[in-house]
Amino acid sequence: MLYNAYELQRTMLSGAAAWASVGAELLTNPSMPFSHFGFGPVMASALDVFAHATMTRGKPEFDIQSVTVDGKTYPVTEAIVMHRPYGNLLRFDHPGLPKNAPKLLVVAPMSGHFATLLRGTVARMVETCEVYITDWADAKMVPQSAGRFDLDDYIDYLIAFLEHIGPGTHMLAVCQPSVPAFAATAIMGKQENPCRPATLTVMGGPIDTREAPTSVNDVAMNQPLAWFEQNVVTTVPLTYPGGGRKVYPGFLQLAGFMAMNLGNHMMSHYGMFKHLVEGDDESAAATKAFYDEYRAVCDMTAEYYLQTVEHVFQKHSLPNGEFVHRGERIDLGAIRDTAILAVEGERDDISGLGQTKAALHLAANLPEDRKKYLLAEGVGHYGIFNGSKWRGRIAPVVEAWIRQHQKKPLKAVA
Known part of the structure; x- marks a missing residue:
């Protein structure tokens, strides 16, 4: 019922968004008299913000057309x-690469957003690396x-992707x-798999959520697993290819993240409204671009979501040495x-x-010269992998770090 109710609401809002968009265009049309008075631009800006906030969004494209390296631009x-x-392996490269x-495998989150959320990550790293990324599928479309x-x-998917790319690959999660x-x-290390990553970069990851718990961690800890299964897991409508599958829908994930910082999101949209009224289309476009990506969400399978809540946030299975594959x-000492x-x-x-x-001390048998920690001052979660600071x-x-450990492909451990 939850998913069906959402689909009904989405259909109704899509119609309203379309009419709002038409109204905004009419109110800003130079041939219309009211476009030259204060009332017209203000109403047009309000309708534009409403249309943008309620429109339906599909899967975005990476659309990385070119990259500039040492003053030269390459396609x-x-x-x-x-x-x-449940996911493709994409590759990005350009003719300027030696x-x-x-070779770098970027592991995108399966957390309600598409892999394109890491567009900025890929665009920056493809300057010097042959970049691969996990392009996870929307569970309702599988x-x-x-x-x-x-x-x-x-x-298993990550191991298969690394084996496909080949020995000496670096991985960034x-x-x-x-x-x-x-x-x-750790699994590939124990198996002495020659395709185990040469380096692993973990960024803003919940390796041990007992350290400095956030509001996200608190939500996971304050409710039993059965509560999540009963309240946030729902069934995909039969109108989709994955109809009948149990999922944690992307629209609920988005609602949760929006609620965490509702005031900031409201101010962002108010700022966009003011930019539109003032004719500052460039600033308004930057806000729109962010929310076009942020609001493009997908579903994840219920079993994956519930296991993540249980083992990562509730039982802390990995740092406790109890994570099973x-x-x-899983023996982290095998790294x-x-x-x-x-x-x-x-x-x-x-x-x-x-x-x-926590990953650094959990890899107890890894030499210290193969461990490094970076605290990015003044950087939030999104800024770790996108934006000017990234x-x-x-x-x-x-x-x-990659260059330092870019040596011959790893061989089996003696």
């Missing part, structure tokens, strides 16, 4: 190099015949996937040669300080 090529039911350029998808499957990426690294306990860089934002309100850094202060550290 960027995007390609699907591996297809799986033949021995590092046919029921594809079966289930849980944490075990997520880890942003936010939530830090846990399965860390686990996959395919029936076998012996994959260099680890942990990045945290000083103002991160999603993953508190120390949660990501491009100018954080990405260079990641690139230097």
Whole structure:
């Protein structure tokens, strides 16, 4: 019923958004007399903000057309190099990359947003690396015949992607996937898999949520697992390919994040309204671009979501040494040669300080010269992987870490 009610509301608001958009265009049309008076631009701006806030959004495109390196501009090529039911492996490169350029797998979150949320991450790293990214599917669009998808499957996908890219690959996990990426690294280390990552960079990830708990952690801890199953898990309507599948819908995830900072979001839209009234289209466009991405959401399977809540936020299975993959306990001590860089934002309100850094001491058998910690001062969660601070202060550290450990492909541990 919850999903069906949302679909009904979405349909109604889509119609209202369309009419609001038409009204805004009419009120700003130079041939219309009221477009030259104060009332017209104010009403047009209000309708434009309403239309933008209520419009339906599909999956965005990466749309990374080119990259400029050392004053030269090169076209960027995007390609699907591996297809799986619950996510494709995309590759980005350009003709200016040297033949021995590092290969980097960017692990995007499966947390209600599409992988395009990391567009800025890819655009910056493709300057010096051959970049691959996990392009996770919207669970409601995956046919029921594809079966289930849980944490075990997520880890298996990462291992398969690394094996496809080949030995010597570097891996960068942003936010939530830090846990399965860390686990996959340990599994491959224990198996002496030659395709285990040369480096693992974890950024703003909930490795150990007992460190500086945030409001996100509090929500997960204050309710039993059954509460999440009963209140936020719902069934996909039969109008979608995945009809009948149990999911944690993206619209609920978005509502939760919007509610956390409702005042800031309201002020952002008020600011956009003022920019439109003043004719500052460039500033208004920047706000619109952010929310176009932020409001583009997708569903995740119920089994994956509930296992993440249980093992990452409630039982702390990974730091407690109790995380299991395919029936076998994951030994973090098996990480012996994959260099680890942990990045945290000083103002991160999603993953508190120390949660990501925990990866460094949990990898007890990794030499200290293969561990590094970066605290990005004045940076929030989103700024860790997007924006000017990411491009100018954080990405260079990641690139230097990759170069430092860009050696021959890893061999089996003796």
